Amino acid sequence: MVAHATSIGRRAMADPDRILDSLSTSILIVDDAQTLLYLNVAAETLFGVSRNQVRGRPVAELLVDATALTLVVERAMETWRPISRRELALRPVNGDGELIVDCNVAPYEEPGTPGAALIEISDGTQHQRITRENALLTQIGGSRAMIRQLAHEIKNPLGGLRGAAQLLERQLGDAAMREYTSVIISEADRLATLVDTLLGPGHHPRKESVNIHELLQHVGHLLAADAPPNVSVERDYDPSLPPLLLDRHQIIQAMLNLGRNAVQALSQNGGRIILRTRALTNQNIGTKRYRLVACIQFEDTGPGVPEQLRDTLFYPLVTGRPDGTGLGLAVAQDLASRHDGLIEFESRPGLTTFTILLPFHAPDARQAS
Template identity: 80%
Template sequence: MAAQPSHRMATADSGRILDSLSTSVLIVDRARSLLFLNVSAETLFGVSRNQVRGRPLAELLEDSAVLDEVIDRAATTSRPFSRRELQLRPIYGDGELVVDCTVAPYEESGAPGAVLIEISDATQHQRITRETALLTQIGGSRLMIRQLAHEIKNPLGGLRGAAQLLARQLDDASMREYTTVIISEADRLVTLVDTLLGPGHLPRKKSINIHELLQHVGHLLGADAPPGVVIDRDYDPSLPPLNLDRDLIIQAMLNLGKNAMQALAQTAGRSGRLVLRTRALTNVNIGARRHRLVASVQFEDNGPGVPEHLRDTLFYPLVTGRADGTGLGLAVAQDLVSRHDGLIEFESRPGLTIFTILLPFHVTDHTSQAP
């Protein structure tokens, strides 16, 4: 009789130890029913242990198959098994999680075949890695754009001049039509090259309410919106003014909005929706810098999503998923935002794509090196 209270005490002590861990811990039995969640797991999955105790693991996640595979491997071999960067989508949580996971047999539970699942949230680490890659892309893209633009622009001037001289020598009006085409196409390419080069001056910043710019962009997008597309607004009115170049940020936001509209034009048979959203974020890393306060400006659409094969190179110039696209809109937008020490990032799956502009508020001691 004395052994039973001793076992309960050991189990209670184990629970207190697991609750003190910063990693998330779940214990499930052979039937994949939840026996225990520690405090970190409650926070990560947005539930209390009393709410889900005894319930199937499948009721905690929208798709538990990827986690079931790791559990099966550990249960079959009776040895710990780990997987990195699993994508989980909690039913009660907020958005997709990227986690590192270790599953090990757990005999102390008193349930044969039980396993302990240790989960470390790798979402923030992945985000920092992705942002660092984006910032590296910006530098490489900017150099490549300028070199390419100069290589194209110089011969275009000679081509245009030669066409003008030729036109003066031609008496046949029908022949001069050809030189007119050459000149107009050369001018079009010069305009394209100027877009690649971007503004030739430093940002002319002044204190601006970001919602004023976003409202202006929303009106422009609404005027050319495809039939059935609705533009909704979800603003945080408490956002203080930002120090911005009005024209540059409007251009960046227009490029994102037009991309979303073009994606929504492909949503045949269902209503398209674009949401313009603002939020204030605290303690955000942009590359190696930590900003105490950052404005988040989001363009969310319910279009088909970004094709998988384009995601790693989406902000490179001349990369596009449309036959009639130039591949310049996102590259130029990223460059314009980077001139404000900001960054554009995105997440996408079919039916939900979010492009987020991060713009730091320049308050006192606003940056420091990230740990």
């Protein structure tokens, strides 16, 4: 038995590439000029390349801006000791966006190479996204309670104000004076409508089997009708998406709120809005993992979300527009949460994407860590 285990150990030691390829952590080896000597399978996946394609080329060619990574490697090689950096932002040339990673660089001597460095990269993007989603879900509960309390506090005296104005109007014989009471009544009605919007739908979602593309087509037509001539509405659908069980009116309202925000963001300088659908497998929404999730995106080429609003964007009454109410995103987030879903966003100047995640099935027994 001992001899058999020793034999297995020798075979494993004789094939270190197989060991490295079995790791979920990305491993790269570079020489003292930061030329790539080796990538394992996880690194190939992370950077969207094959090892044969990039071996012998500078590691900087893997990234849009490699400054952050190359500085860590240089520091490790200069001091000849391991260097670690947490939450390093990297944007692979062949990737879909920015990655947040934890990076460890350890210098060592490889046969035939005077100086080399082993780079270990752990993708922290998923963990960061789960943390952000949990914060959003917590925010939904708090803001919903605050909205309802505020709405009730406003609605009760508002009814009394309107009633008093109606009684006063009946007592006034002067038509010019009755115009003032009409203004009070109309403004009270406008505020009541605003309060009803704050309170949201008073019933649980009336769910039915719905083709999400049917709803998106409807929303797309409404957006195109509202948009100025310099704004185009385009579609990029995944036709394989199965039907979803949802309240069509609530989800249409949530999508309209996102789409109208996009139209308003582009109204000055123009641009394009893309309505996109995709299916995501084994996706987390907060701490729950779902086997299949519908990903519905509203992408626009506008100026982006102001930095100072990003952490509070889904709070009620938060808006970046002088004429905005700050209710559209808060209501949309509430409606998505009623379907066990979530709305998240990514934004930079020239590209903003709001994503609605809606699960198809009950969550897996396993919870996201």
